[in-house]
Amino acid sequence: MDNWKDNKNVFWTLAGPGTFWLVMFFVVPLAFLFIMSFGGKAIINGEMSITEYDYFTGFGNYLRSLDPLYLGIMWKTIWVSAIATVLCLVTAYPIAFGICFAPERWKPILLMLVVLPFWINLLIRTYALIAVFRTQGYVNLALGTVGLGPYEMLYNNFAVIFGLVYVYMPFMVLPLYATIERLDKSFLEASLDLGASQYTTFLKVTVPLTMPGIVTGVILVFIPCLGSFLTPDLLGGANAVMIGNVIERQFKAANDWPFGAAISFMLMFATFAALMLRAFIASRSRGVDV
Amino acid sequence: MATQPKPGSGPLDYGSRLWLKILFIVIYIMLYVPIITLIAFSFNTDKRGVVWRGFTLDNYTKAWNNSALIEAMTNSLTIAFIATIISTIIGAMVAVMLWRFRFFGKGTYEAFMGLPIVIPEICMGVALLLFFNVSGMMNFVVAMPWPLNLANIVIAHVAFCFPFVTIVVRSRLVGFNRQLEEASKDLGASEWQTFWKVIVPFMMPGLVAGALLAFTLSLDDFVITFFTSGPETVTFPVKVYSLVRRGVSPEINAASTVLIVITVVATIIAMKLQAPEKSGKG
Numbered sequence: 001m002d003n004w005k006d007n008k009n010v011f012w013t014l015a016g017p018g019t020f021w022l023v024m025f026f027v028v029p030l031a032f033l034f035i036m037s038f039g040g041k042a043i044i045n046g047e048m049s050i051t052e053y054d055y056f057t058g059f060g061n062y063l064r065s066l067d068p069l070y071l072g073i074m075w076k077t078i079w080v081s082a083i084a085t086v087l088c089l090v091t092a093y094p095i096a097f098g099i100c101f102a103p104e105r106w107k108p109i110l111l112m113l114v115v116l117p118f119w120i121n122l123l124i125r126t127y128a129l130i131a132v133f134r135t136q137g138y139v140n141l142a143l144g145t146v147g148l149g150p151y152e153m154l155y156n157n158f159a160v161i162f163g164l165v166y167v168y169m170p171f172m173v174l175p176l177y178a179t180i181e182r183l184d185k186s187f188l189e190a191s192l193d194l195g196a197s198q199y200t201t202f203l204k205v206t207v208p209l210t211m212p213g214i215v216t217g218v219i220l221v222f223i224p225c226l227g228s229f230l231t232p233d234l235l236g237g238a239n240a241v242m243i244g245n246v247i248e249r250q251f252k253a254a255n256d257w258p259f260g261a262a263i264s265f266m267l268m269f270a271t272f273a274a275l276m277l278r279a280f281i282a283s284r285s286r287g288v289d290v
Numbered sequence: 291m292a293t294q295p296k297p298g299s300g301p302l303d304y305g306s307r308l309w310l311k312i313l314f315i316v317i318y319i320m321l322y323v324p325i326i327t328l329i330a331f332s333f334n335t336d337k338r339g340v341v342w343r344g345f346t347l348d349n350y351t352k353a354w355n356n357s358a359l360i361e362a363m364t365n366s367l368t369i370a371f372i373a374t375i376i377s378t379i380i381g382a383m384v385a386v387m388l389w390r391f392r393f394f395g396k397g398t399y400e401a402f403m404g405l406p407i408v409i410p411e412i413c414m415g416v417a418l419l420l421f422f423n424v425s426g427m428m429n430f431v432v433a434m435p436w437p438l439n440l441a442n443i444v445i446a447h448v449a450f451c452f453p454f455v456t457i458v459v460r461s462r463l464v465g466f467n468r469q470l471e472e473a474s475k476d477l478g479a480s481e482w483q484t485f486w487k488v489i490v491p492f493m494m495p496g497l498v499a500g501a502l503l504a505f506t507l508s509l510d511d512f513v514i515t516f517f518t519s520g521p522e523t524v525t526f527p528v529k530v531y532s533l534v535r536r537g538v539s540p541e542i543n544a545a546s547t548v549l550i551v552i553t554v555v556a557t558i559i560a561m562k563l564q565a566p567e568k569s570g571k572g
Contacts, residue, residue, distance in 0.1 A: 001389075001390065001391065001392045002390055002391050002392070003391070003392060003393075004391040004392070004393040007391075007481075010390075010481060011387060011391055011393070013383075014383045014384065014386050014387035014390075015383075015384065015387045017379075017380040017383060018380045018381065018383060018384035018387075018403075018452060018456070019384075021380060021448060021449060021452065022402070022403070022405075022406070022449065022453075025418070025421070025445050025446065025448075025449040026405065026406055026414070026417075026449050028421060029414075029417035029418050029420060029421035030413075030414075030417045032417065032420050032421050032424055033413070033416065033417040033420055036420055091317055094310060094313050094314075094317075095313075095314065095317055097310075098310045098311075098313070098314050110314075112561070113318060113321075113322075114321070116554065116557065117321055117322070117325060119506055119510075119553050119554065119556075119557040120325060120550050120553060120554070121509070121510045121512075121527060121546070121549055121550070121553065122510060122512065123510075123512050123527045123530050123531060123534070124325075124328070124530070124546040124549065124550060125324065125325065126534075127328070127530065127534050127538075127542065127546065128324035128325050128327070128328040128546075129324050130534065130538060131324070131327065131328060131331070131538050132323065132324045132327065134538065138327060166320070166321070166324075169321070223408065223410070224410075226410065227410025227411060227412055227413065229411075229412045229513055230512060230513065230531075234531075234534060234535075244410070244412045247412050247413075247416060248412065251416050251419060251517065257420065260416060261416070261420070264410075264412070264413045264416055264417070265413075267410055267412075267413060268409060268410065268413050271408065271409065271410055275408065
């Protein structure tokens with residue numbers, strides 16, 4: 001690798017456009033958002049303006065985000081994401097495990113089939129779920145033939161959690177597959193030979209050895225769940241509002257951008273906290289690639 | 291006395307366990323039933339799209355004649371096309387830079403490049419909305435003729451697409467033998483000639499894979515487009531969103547099916563190009 005000082009022109013030509021783009025259209029907008037999060041609606045001639053803002057009005061927006069209503073939504077966002085992540089883990093683990101122990105020629109196909117839905121537009125997948133779950137949807141139609149229902153399956157927490165699991169499952173399968181594939185199978189044989197049951201072997205050998213993949217998968221699913229907007233919006237409606245929906249409302253219908261900015265930063269802080277937790281776990285399990 | 295296990299029923303032959311097979315089938319069905327029914331019902335004659343009444347291509351003709359839908363699709367493809375070209379170029383340049391040079395704070399720079407990937411989409415969306423409004427770019431761009439009125443969306447898409455291109459191209463460059471570069475320079479090629487005649491051909495599979503990734507990401511994006519598009523500009527996902535809020539219709543199924551086919555084909559090409567047995571020859 002060359003030192004950048006040896007060929008400054010080439011270095012700057014290559015680094016310039018990308019760095020500029022990221023600073024100008026990512027860092028600067030986030031800085032604007034950060035400044036806005038301390039702002040408020042300007043008071044002009046004693047009236048609250050709709051379009052003008054004061055730049056610094058204190059920490060009012062952040063204090064307001066700690067109001068029980070919003071704390072409740074944040075708490076709900078966290079537990080809905082947590083349940084969706086656990087369900088993802090519970091379904092993805094056997095899938096990843098099964099792919100690793102599947103016949104060699106089946107592996108690529110099985111893996112591809114898990115990943116393929118991920119490439120299909122999120123909106124289309126959510127729409128497909130609506131068609132399945134709505135009151136005149138296929139599930140209710142099937143239930144109707146055996147004399148059950150129809151049930152209202154959309155616009156509640158169940159629908160949101162199911163939607164999140166459906167949408168983010170590939171994120172969980174891939175890291176799990178990568179670690180289980182690298183797992184030295186002779187450890188499992190040793191454990192079974194020494195008299196441990198399949199169950200004990202799984203809990204005491206397989207799970208600890210694949211922990212790095214579990215942690216990565218959990219983070220990869222949990223973070224997008226926290227910030228999800230489309231799934232709770234379309235599948236949850238007014239009954240299952242998550243933090244992303246609150247942000248959207250502040251920037252669209254409610255038109256309170258400073259407050260929306262503050263909530264956006266609360267969401268980013270939560271995201272970074274999750275990432276730091278992962279880095280912390282990674283540093284504790286040194287030598288194991290998380 | 292323990293009996294000799296039959297082939298396929300050894301303690302580690304989890305692949306042939308019945309419960310695992312059943313679980314597999316159940317989960318794969320769950321993954322695919324919604325998408326397959328969506329595609330199947332795009333060929334259905336029933337207007338409400340609940341019961342199968344017969345095969346037809348009417349929904350496709352209706353979608354094709356729906357000028358709003360076609361306009362949205364044209365916008366989406368135009369945005370994806372331009373954003374892909376820009377993302378691929380600057381993403382590849384950053385990848386070459388990161389591969390070739392060492393510099394102070396490189397780790398921090400790489401983390402910085404990864405930020406658009408980890409930050410919640412909605413935060414990036416509202417930040418760009420605010421930025422475009424405050425800087426006056428929103429009003430300025432919206433008043434421009436097509437396709438210049440899509441500039442804001444293209445800018446936003448490039449900002450989250452090119453870091454992905456950088457990752458893909460860089461992983462390709464790791465396998466590059468630097469002696470080839472030295473040989474080229476020894477034989478009298480300039481920096482520029484070496485870049486075009488030696489490095490770029492080697493990078494090509496990575497470039498194509500990165501470009502296809504950027505294309506699908508841009509074509510799929512709803513959240514960031516939703517916030518950065520002006521009131522008059524509609525892309526395909528934004529259009530579908532407004533239609534879905536009003537209810538389910540076979541026309542959306544038809545349009546969605548077209549988009550699914552485009553993305554699946556692009557993905558399969560990208561995966562083929564990245565397959566390890568093909569990448570060695572470059």
